[in-house]
Amino acid sequence: MEMLDSDAVLVERTLKLNDQQAFARLMLRHQLVVRSLLARCCRNDRHAVDDLVQETFLRAYLSLSSFRSEAKFSTWLYRIAFNLVADKFRRKSLDYCDLDSIQGIADNCKLLSQSDLRGDLVKALDKISEQQKIAVRLCLEEGYTHADAAEAMNLPLGTVKSHVSRGRAQLQQLLVHWGEVA
Incomplete structure (x- = not known):
């Protein structure tokens, strides 16, 4: 072989x-x-x-x-x-989220304190739906295309796009006190 x-x-x-x-x-x-x-x-x-x-x-x-x-x-x-x-x-066995790599959110926040942002972002992520959280992480944190995320999540492309868009909008609202979010 x-x-x-x-x-x-x-x-x-x-x-x-x-x-x-x-x-x-x-x-x-x-x-x-x-x-x-x-x-x-x-x-x-x-x-x-x-x-x-x-x-x-x-x-x-x-x-x-x-x-x-x-x-x-x-x-x-x-x-x-x-x-x-x-x-x-x-299952919260481990804290897997590398918050620094969520480019579309953390990069554009006016940082008062990195640890405060981390805490607020963790809280904000807990307030969006599980599907939105996974889609946001795949597309914004891991750099997946919407199509790749759709395949990984076994969901239609439009559904993943919707989850990312809605998740980002909710995170923007929840993190508004940090400044403008992309």
């Missing part, structure tokens, strides 16, 4: 031939991007990132038979990673 085999070929080899080397190649191919995504979500907490990367690939391996090749393997894998983080966040 060559390193240049497509993801689809490696998935097929893993499933049909129980080829562990094929899955190992998939892990090697995608682990840096998965790790980077999770590092941003976990404020570079290496232990949390290591655990989540391991859990992402374990879940991917265990549910590989449910992968539909209509989507790219990478998109499916990143959705698993995202869902793990979203799950942990919902």
Whole structure:
């Protein structure tokens, strides 16, 4: 097997031939991007990132038979990673939000104190719906396009755009005392 085999070929080899080397190649191919995504979500907490990367690939391996090749393997894998983080966040197991990276909000606030802004932003995020919060984080914090966020959230594109727009508008209202928000 060559390193240049497509993801689809490696998935097929893993499933049909129980080829562990094929899955190992998939892990090697995608682990840096998965790790980077999770590092941003976990404020570079290496232990949390290591655990989540391991859990992402374990879940991917265990549910590989449910992968539909209509989507790219990478998109499916990143959705698993995202869902793990979203799950942990919902359960409040860890504080995953890197507030500095929410460009559309924090960059344009007139900062009186970074810690005060963080506190206010956390409170504001808790006041918007879960779907809006996830959409805002994906698009404004993680840099996903609306289309990529729609695929990751398994929602129609228009719904994600609406969640981002409404979430941003609510955050603007909740953070109005910080100044103009983009």
